[in-house]
Amino acid sequence: MIVGVLKEIKVLEKRVCMTPAGVIAMKQNGHDVLVEKNAGTGAGFPDSDYVSAGAVIVDTPSRIYTESDMVMHVKEPQPAEYDMIREDQIVFTYLHLAADEQQTHALIKSKCIAIAYETIEKENGVLPLLSPMSEVAGRMAAQEAAKYLEMPQGGMGVLLGGVTGVAPAIVVVIGGGVVGINAAKMACGLGAQVYILDTNLARLSYLDDVMPANCFPVMSNASVLADLVARADAVIGAVLVAGAKAPRLITREMLKTMKKGSVVVDVAIDQGGCFETSRPTTHAEPAYEVDGVLHYCVANMPGAVAMTATRALTNATLPYAVDIANKGWKKAMQDNREIQRGANVIQGHVTYQAVADAFGLAYQPVETFI
Numbered sequence: 001m002i003v004g005v006l007k008e009i010k011v012l013e014k015r016v017c018m019t020p021a022g023v024i025a026m027k028q029n030g031h032d033v034l035v036e037k038n039a040g041t042g043a044g045f046p047d048s049d050y051v052s053a054g055a056v057i058v059d060t061p062s063r064i065y066t067e068s069d070m071v072m073h074v075k076e077p078q079p080a081e082y083d084m085i086r087e088d089q090i091v092f093t094y095l096h097l098a099a100d101e102q103q104t105h106a107l108i109k110s111k112c113i114a115i116a117y118e119t120i121e122k123e124n125g126v127l128p129l130l131s132p133m134s135e136v137a138g139r140m141a142a143q144e145a146a147k148y149l150e151m152p153q154g155g156m157g158v159l160l161g162g163v164t165g166v167a168p169a170i171v172v173v174i175g176g177g178v179v180g181i182n183a184a185k186m187a188c189g190l191g192a193q194v195y196i197l198d199t200n201l202a203r204l205s206y207l208d209d210v211m212p213a214n215c216f217p218v219m220s221n222a223s224v225l226a227d228l229v230a231r232a233d234a235v236i237g238a239v240l241v242a243g244a245k246a247p248r249l250i251t252r253e254m255l256k257t258m259k260k261g262s263v264v265v266d267v268a269i270d271q272g273g274c275f276e277t278s279r280p281t282t283h284a285e286p287a288y289e290v291d292g293v294l295h296y297c298v299a300n301m302p303g304a305v306a307m308t309a310t311r312a313l314t315n316a317t318l319p320y321a322v323d324i325a326n327k328g329w330k331k332a333m334q335d336n337r338e339i340q341r342g343a344n345v346i347q348g349h350v351t352y353q354a355v356a357d358a359f360g361l362a363y364q365p366v367e368t369f370i
């Protein structure tokens with residue numbers, strides 16, 4: 001199989017979907033790899049490293065799409081790429097389709113095989129290709145909250161951990177999954193008073209065991225959420241419904257009860273966001289203000305730490321990419337239910353229920369294609 005590694009074109013996205021070590025693994029399995037020029041430069045991998053690993057460097061994304069059986073990205077294909085995607089071509093990347101109707105229709109029109117990193121799922125519910133970036137985004141969320149609470153950024157001027165004789169900031173983390181626990185760990189490490197909310201009692205019991213003394217796991221409901229949001233200096237949205245649009249848990253009315261100069265960080269923005277006032281931003285213009293509250297809603301947070309994020313991501317994605325390349329998408333899905341769950345669009349049909357539901361589209365079970 002010919003595998004194409006595309007350069008990211010989303011604003012200030014420096015990650016790359018495959019390291020030179022990944023190229024070596026592909027070559028060892030009998031596959032050829034095309035790498036778009038300068039695809040890995042931002043993550044610390046010059047073209048010469050890819051050439052040494054056995055890849056062929058090409059100048060344009062159009063050639064990658066024209067010659068590759070499977071194309072790989074980190075972020076979703078951008079509008080400029082839609083018409084390049086070929087029928088029956090495998091597109092393997094983060095897609096987040098439930099929050100992106102334009103891309104969904106483009107992939108349907110292309111009749112490609114669209115496999116989403118974020119919906120590959122193990123039997124126990126773990127999302128192995130989402131988890132590494134969730135770790136990165138969760139840890140960054142606490143850092144960004146601390147940064148935007150500073151006055152030069154427009155915040156109220158509160159130090160997350162406080163100092164002797166001065167109380168620390170109150171940080172509320174909504175969701176106790178991978179993003180939430182990493183955000184809470186970082187905020188706790190900085191000395192904040194942290195409340196982490198979830199609706200799963202077993203998860204809360206686990207968090208109570210493993211988190212430090214300045215973290216308070218709390219059962220989430222509308223009343224508790226409203227009370228804590230009003231008291232918070234920073235709120236981190238870490239809610240995930242796999243493959244589906246994120247629930248809007250913080251309304252505009254709740255936002256109005258927050259302190260002026262407080263901060264919200266919406267890590268769920270890739271899936272539509274969990275604050276009513278959220279809209280996607282970029283690393284070029286990461287934050288905006290609504291009702292005196294700063295909103296940080298960057299849709300590709302890990303792109304800011306491309307060297308770390310690229311290595312973490314490719315550690316997770318490479319075994320699946322090799323499996324798909326070795327067997328082809330049909331056999332890979334037959335043999336591996338995790339990959340099967342990653343199928344979002346196949347040959348013009350939506351094969352992921354939550355995506356179909358988001359836009360009122362017909363749903364076709366993936367089993368009908370394999």
